[in-house]
Amino acid sequence: MSASIALRGDHGAAKLWGAPVPPLTLIGPAGETTLPPPALHFTQDAEIYAEGDEAVYLYKVVSGMVRTCKFQTDGRRHVDAFHGQGDVFGFELGAEHALSAEAVTECAVIPYRRRVLESKAAQDETVARQLYRYAMQSLERTRQHAQLLGRASAPQKLAVFLLDLAGPRGAAVDLAMTRHDIADYLGLTIETVSRTLSHLERDGVLHLITARQIEIRDRAALRTLCG
Amino acid sequence: MSASIALRGDHGAAKLWGAPVPPLTLIGPAGETTLPPPALHFTQDAEIYAEGDEAVYLYKVVSGMVRTCKFQTDGRRHVDAFHGQGDVFGFELGAEHALSAEAVTECAVIPYRRRVLESKAAQDETVARQLYRYAMQSLERTRQHAQLLGRASAPQKLAVFLLDLAGPRGAAVDLAMTRHDIADYLGLTIETVSRTLSHLERDGVLHLITARQIEIRDRAALRTLCG
DNA sequence: CGAGAGATTGACTGCGGTCAAAAAGCGTGG
DNA sequence: CCACGCTTTTTGACCGCAGTCAATCTCTCG
Numbered sequence: 195m196s197a198s199i200a201l202r203g204d205h206g207a208a209k210l211w212g213a214p215v216p217p218l219t220l221i222g223p224a225g226e227t228t229l230p231p232p233a234l235h236f237t238q239d240a241e242i243y244a245e246g247d248e249a250v251y252l253y254k255v256v257s258g259m260v261r262t263c264k265f266q267t268d269g270r271r272h273v274d275a276f277h278g279q280g281d282v283f284g285f286e287l288g289a290e291h292a293l294s295a296e297a298v299t300e301c302a303v304i305p306y307r308r309r310v311l312e313s314k315a316a317q318d319e320t321v322a323r324q325l326y327r328y329a330m331q332s333l334e335r336t337r338q339h340a341q342l343l344g345r346a347s348a349p350q351k352l353a354v355f356l357l358d359l360a361g362p363r364g365a366a367v368d369l370a371m372t373r374h375d376i377a378d379y380l381g382l383t384i385e386t387v388s389r390t391l392s393h394l395e396r397d398g399v400l401h402l403i404t405a406r407q408i409e410i411r412d413r414a415a416l417r418t419l420c421g
Numbered sequence: 422m423s424a425s426i427a428l429r430g431d432h433g434a435a436k437l438w439g440a441p442v443p444p445l446t447l448i449g450p451a452g453e454t455t456l457p458p459p460a461l462h463f464t465q466d467a468e469i470y471a472e473g474d475e476a477v478y479l480y481k482v483v484s485g486m487v488r489t490c491k492f493q494t495d496g497r498r499h500v501d502a503f504h505g506q507g508d509v510f511g512f513e514l515g516a517e518h519a520l521s522a523e524a525v526t527e528c529a530v531i532p533y534r535r536r537v538l539e540s541k542a543a544q545d546e547t548v549a550r551q552l553y554r555y556a557m558q559s560l561e562r563t564r565q566h567a568q569l570l571g572r573a574s575a576p577q578k579l580a581v582f583l584l585d586l587a588g589p590r591g592a593a594v595d596l597a598m599t600r601h602d603i604a605d606y607l608g609l610t611i612e613t614v615s616r617t618l619s620h621l622e623r624d625g626v627l628h629l630i631t632a633r634q635i636e637i638r639d640r641a642a643l644r645t646l647c648g
Numbered sequence: 649c650g651a652g653a654g655a656t657t658g659a660c661t662g663c664g665g666t667c668a669a670a671a672a673g674c675g676t677g678g
Numbered sequence: 679c680c681a682c683g684c685t686t687t688t689t690g691a692c693c694g695c696a697g698t699c700a701a702t703c704t705c706t707c708g
Contacts, residue, residue, distance in 0.1 A: 267648045272568045287557040316546040330514040333560045340567035341499045344608030381571030386696055388656055421494045615688055
């Protein structure tokens with residue numbers, strides 16, 4: 195029997211924004227299936243780990259949303275990524291976290307000791323593949339993010355962002371994050387984010403139900419914007 | 422005995438721009454040490470692989486420089502990364518390359534079949550660690566790149582770029598790439614790259630010996646720019 | 649109902665993009 | 679060696695998008 199056990203909280207397909215991928219699992223301790231999930235809970239804006247902390251764990255999001263970000267010397271913040279249900283975050287090259295991780299919303303995450311995962315990966319090839327695949331997901335998303343930051347106007351950035359959040363079908367988008375989070379993720383200011391959303395509403399592309407709830411009225415127009 | 426054999430072309434420490442890391446090796450076929458290196462050679466601007474090609478190999482740069490990039494629908498180009506001696510490129514989430522790879526200069530690269538690496542990694546933990554570590558290097562560099570693209574002025578971008586290229590000590594930087602390459606890497610236009618370099622020269626920070634040779638006159642000023 | 653955080657809107661500015669032209673390299677072949 | 683033509687780079691003039699500063703509006707929660 196394989197040591198592979200479907201990770202709790204891995205409901206449905208893991209989602210790489212803009213590119214659905216097959217569901218993945220991560221390994222829990224063998225025989226752990228009968229124990230309650232060892233998930234950690236965090237309140238909104240709580241720090242999960244800080245830049246410079248020793249990188250002991252990888253984390254899998256069970257519920258809620260997490261942001262990984264970096265604070266620059268000039269006081270500004272760069273949001274590296276948002277992580278939702280099923281996403282794994284905490285990958286690092288070095289022994290310390292180069293980013294910090296914070297709860298965007300109240301959330302639950304399962305911590306996996308890197309050392310444990312690595313030794314399991316050494317014993318079980320399927321675990322190694324899963325771990326590698328999660329790392330590649332992180333890489334692929336960061337690449338797409340870099341592309342977006344480098345070569346897109348404010349409307350383009352928001353179009354890509356909203357379509358990613360909405361998924362391939364959804365017409366209503368619930369934003370878990372503030373304008374500030376969005377701005378720091380897209381390399382814009384909160385004013386430009388707000389202005390651009392208002393502009394898209396005037397054009398009939400969106401409807402801003404509340405600040406955090408957006409209805410996509412014209413998905414084709416958004417797609418066209420993405421280029 | 423370990424199956425690990427130092428990869429040819431792995432001279433000196435593998436360099437993560439802005440963050441030196443210990444030297445790494447990748448595995449060659451056992452007993453291959455007596456055979457000539459199976460390096461592939463490419464002329465300037467030759468295509469190593471194209472977006473959409475099946476991702477069969479990872480590549481390690483022996484000499485010269487490689488760029489991985491993506492062509493957008495609007496005709497513009499995003500340069501994901503430059504890869505120099507000792508760097509490994511070609512990591513992909515899916516079965517196909519999401520980026521294309523091209524020779525910036527005449528270059529030599531060693532191809533490693535992904536399937537072979539994966540089976541070797543399954544047998545030898547040290548191989549698995551090396552592979553994982555190269556992937557993390559790729560991730561870390563892409564993260565830093567995204568950060569740069571999101572939150573930096575043109576002078577900041579060029580300061581970071583030049584210091585990365587120069588390394589911790591060098592005063593003279595040989596640019597292997599054109600202004601076009603630099604612009605597409607930094608999310609700028611060739612005019613802005615040129616103008617900004619000229620400006621830095623007027624300020625006494627740089628001296629442009631030729632278009633491709635730059636002398637760093639005031640490293641402290643560059644560091645200050647980086648923030 | 650009031651206080652405070654978050655979001656929106658407006659006026660203005662400035663950085664970097666765009667368009668255009670000149671200058672500088674750099675092979676190639678006479 | 680020089681002349682020629684092509685590519686790359688530099689420089690200039692102008693413009694527009696997004697940032698900045700500031701005021702107002704809207705939610706939410708106590």
